[in-house]
Amino acid sequence: MFRLRFVFWLIAVTATFIGNQLIEHKFIMILMLFLLSLPIFSLLYGLLIRKKLIVKVVPETEFIERGQTACWYVRFSNLSKLQTMVLRIVIKANTLHIDQEQIKSILFISQNSYQDIRLTTVPAFSGPFTVDGLSITINDIFGFFRLKSFSANQINFPNIYVLPLEDNSENYHEYLSNQLAAGEFPAGKSQTLQDEIDRLRSMENGDSIKHIHWKLSARMQEWMVKEYDKEDDRTVTILLNLPEVFFKTYNKESNRLLHLRNYMLDHTYSAIKIFLSREATVRLKTYQPELMVEEAIHMNESDLLRKQLSFIPFRLVVPFSEQLYDEKLGNEQNILYIVTHEIDHSLVANLRALRTSIGSLHLVFAIDQDTTLENAREHIERLSSFNINVEIAHSRKVNIYAE
Numbered sequence: 001m002f003r004l005r006f007v008f009w010l011i012a013v014t015a016t017f018i019g020n021q022l023i024e025h026k027f028i029m030i031l032m033l034f035l036l037s038l039p040i041f042s043l044l045y046g047l048l049i050r051k052k053l054i055v056k057v058v059p060e061t062e063f064i065e066r067g068q069t070a071c072w073y074v075r076f077s078n079l080s081k082l083q084t085m086v087l088r089i090v091i092k093a094n095t096l097h098i099d100q101e102q103i104k105s106i107l108f109i110s111q112n113s114y115q116d117i118r119l120t121t122v123p124a125f126s127g128p129f130t131v132d133g134l135s136i137t138i139n140d141i142f143g144f145f146r147l148k149s150f151s152a153n154q155i156n157f158p159n160i161y162v163l164p165l166e167d168n169s170e171n172y173h174e175y176l177s178n179q180l181a182a183g184e185f186p187a188g189k190s191q192t193l194q195d196e197i198d199r200l201r202s203m204e205n206g207d208s209i210k211h212i213h214w215k216l217s218a219r220m221q222e223w224m225v226k227e228y229d230k231e232d233d234r235t236v237t238i239l240l241n242l243p244e245v246f247f248k249t250y251n252k253e254s255n256r257l258l259h260l261r262n263y264m265l266d267h268t269y270s271a272i273k274i275f276l277s278r279e280a281t282v283r284l285k286t287y288q289p290e291l292m293v294e295e296a297i298h299m300n301e302s303d304l305l306r307k308q309l310s311f312i313p314f315r316l317v318v319p320f321s322e323q324l325y326d327e328k329l330g331n332e333q334n335i336l337y338i339v340t341h342e343i344d345h346s347l348v349a350n351l352r353a354l355r356t357s358i359g360s361l362h363l364v365f366a367i368d369q370d371t372t373l374e375n376a377r378e379h380i381e382r383l384s385s386f387n388i389n390v391e392i393a394h395s396r397k398v399n400i401y402a403e
Helices: 004-022 026-052 170-181 191-195 214-220 252-277 299-310 320-326 345-355 370-375 377-385
Strands: 053-059 063-065 070-078 085-092 102-109 113-121 127-129 134-139 146-151 160-163 197-202 224-228 235-241 281-287 291-296 331-340 358-367 389-394
Touching: 026 053, 026 134, 026 146, 053 134, 053 146, 070 085, 070 102, 070 160, 102 113, 160 299, 170 252, 214 224, 235 252, 235 320, 252 281, 252 299, 252 331, 252 358, 281 299, 291 299, 320 345, 331 345, 345 358, 345 377, 358 370, 370 377, 377 389
Parallel strands: 063 160, 235 281, 235 331, 331 358, 358 389
Antiparallel strands: 053 070, 070 113, 085 102, 085 134, 127 160, 134 146, 197 224, 281 291
């Protein structure tokens, strides 16, 4: 990138060249050659000196609640013993979900020293949060050019994970609790059943670290996990079909989807707390991007599932139809709790096929517009005819749940 000094240099070279044509003199010729060599030398030296810049980023904390401040400490180290560095830092503000187009800053770093900056922002949405629009340029020795030194991908900006919030609506808590008490949902397995190991096997992708048999793994020199009797494994399995959001096209529509996504994550976390309070075992399956399966039995383990929700990426990793296809519980005592933002013919067909292999299916249809509900009315009626409980959860209204 050219700077204003480069323009002045061009004017000086042009004036020197014209002067040399009008007055033939060796001094003017030498001056012109000197001026011509300046940007070449400056560029080559700048390319060399930018390798002396080291950037390290450390988050203040890995997890925060939505509404709290996310903070990174960024250290810029100048390893050169000769040159003071002038850095220009630019951050595309749409990645931080704020109204400004970009954030700019100029930083001076003396020879063989470092400078720390503290980057803070308040995330508005739950999920992995990072600064992916960062660009760092360094001035050459004479200030003719700005040389790109680092981008966010090269710096390895670590994520800060924004946790969903609990919806403390007594109405919904009473609604789910009453269904559990009435036998609509299965009761959780007891701790006695949890301790009865059916077999031990090698660890596979998706296994929870809570089931690792540490002593046997040490002897076998490979990860071994405990597997429990499936006949007594009465659990609530949770799947989420969240809207996909592209931040590079951040606009009103993506902002709407992000708020709907917030609501779905909050609603899911609230349901997890309710299930655990009723002594149900909760199994949460997500893709981030690999399959992640975690189970919680006690209320004090809800934070584990809450963190798992914050790991879910904004981009779609595995189509939801494939997630349903892989869901083969094969246990009549289980319930499948699904949270989705859309209902179509494909989903109805998949749920109908899945309904025969599980004990109960509860579908949460999260919406933020009345037109979405009207367009899906026919699908909802079909699902109800398959004995699938459909819960309408409106993100912008107070939901009234039937007793």
